[in-house]
Amino acid sequence: MEFTRGLFNLPAGHGGCALTIGNFDGLHRGHQALIAGARRRADQLRLPLLALCFEPTPREYFEPERAPPRIATLRTKLADFSRYGVDRVVIQRFDMGFARQSPEEFIAEVLLRQLKVRALVVGEDFSFGRRREGKLQHLLAAGQQHGFAVEGVPSVLVSGERCSSTAVRAALAQPDLPRAAELLGRPYRLLGKVVRGLQLGRTLDMPTANINLRRRPALRLGVYAVRARLDGETQARLGVASIGVRPTLGIARCLLETHLFDSPGDIYGRHLDVEFAHFLRPEERFESLDALKAQMHRDKADALAFLSAAPDNAGLVQP
Known part of the structure; x- marks a missing residue:
């Protein structure tokens, strides 16, 4: 194209x-x-x-x-x-x-x-x-x-509802991911280029692939269990992603941060396709980096539990 x-x-x-x-x-x-x-x-x-x-x-x-x-x-x-x-x-x-x-x-x-x-x-x-x-x-x-x-x-x-961008936004704002997928005819996803960030995730034992979002998305900000594909890959990888403005760090720019469970190595400059499978929790501010780290690891466990039990994981790259 x-x-x-x-x-x-x-x-x-x-x-x-x-x-x-x-x-x-x-x-x-x-x-x-x-x-x-x-x-x-x-x-x-x-x-x-x-x-x-x-x-x-x-x-x-x-x-x-x-x-x-x-x-x-x-x-x-x-x-x-x-x-x-x-x-x-x-x-x-x-x-x-x-x-x-x-x-x-x-x-x-x-x-x-x-x-x-x-x-x-x-x-x-x-x-x-x-x-x-x-x-x-x-x-x-x-x-x-x-x-x-x-x-x-x-x-x-x-x-029974007119399929429109307005209806999709309403589903994503809740977020009702199954309804959004019904309107879209596919799971909701975002695709972008992986860029260098603050590399804070590495210090918290949760390295992330970061995608800058020029505009605040229709999807509710928060943490999600995700399936993701790097460019050229046919198999999806399991992960957990945060989409938001990082209130703990006081940063206003919206960012999609995805932690892939199988540690794919250096992927800066590659394109990542992130499919949102399940909403885990809303975005929140933590009083310390230690509290943030503890929650991030709980999020990882919750995402892995959901994705491992999901019925449509055939052919995924497992951690």
Whole structure:
């Protein structure tokens, strides 16, 4: 899969596409229905499937203080796009110039000139252009006029509830991991590059693989039993992870710290895919590092007990 930042960076020889558009936060089962519909169109036309999304999201741009937390990191989103059959992802910067486009300008400039769209698949409630004035009927009319197919996909219901990023965030905030997995069609996970941290875990006999999170996640902060895979691995490893701001140390930046039970060695710079299996406890502040160390080892024991008893551990790398 190819990744492009900005429509202006599309290859000069770009020759048309089947397209789907959205924020795609979490790539839940509703998003997957859009991608599946666009994938069918792409195969029929023998064209690449392109997904267009925006950074920041329109809500983050216009109402940053009210914007919801992100379900997925960008790296997680890109991995999921590849998994579901997208050929190219374009992340377009959303700014005032882009926001001011009328629906007609968006169709003429973005869809026709830059993307050379031949088929477009969006949700039935899709809105676009200045003040969200553009609706599905505008796209259907433009498709008839300019010769590209347009398909509106209805909402996907999961156990009677509309599958949406809002519903996934609500499940993760509790956290109700089984419900989140039902909406996502897979267990909830985060993917990122392992970076050097304070290396405090080593002194506490709990070395961790650290992933910086640019934004506070939708998942409730706390400690989890996890299954994790390093890039290139097919087998999962058992572990325990803390996602939060480390209140004991007075650090505000959000971090995902994962202790893998089988000690994989030096993994700095590698990508780690962390799947959240079970919530153990909320984040809390400890009065001393000794108290933190004791709790971390209790967390490890609790995570190992849960994961060892879980029914879906075939093929895991055991400690």
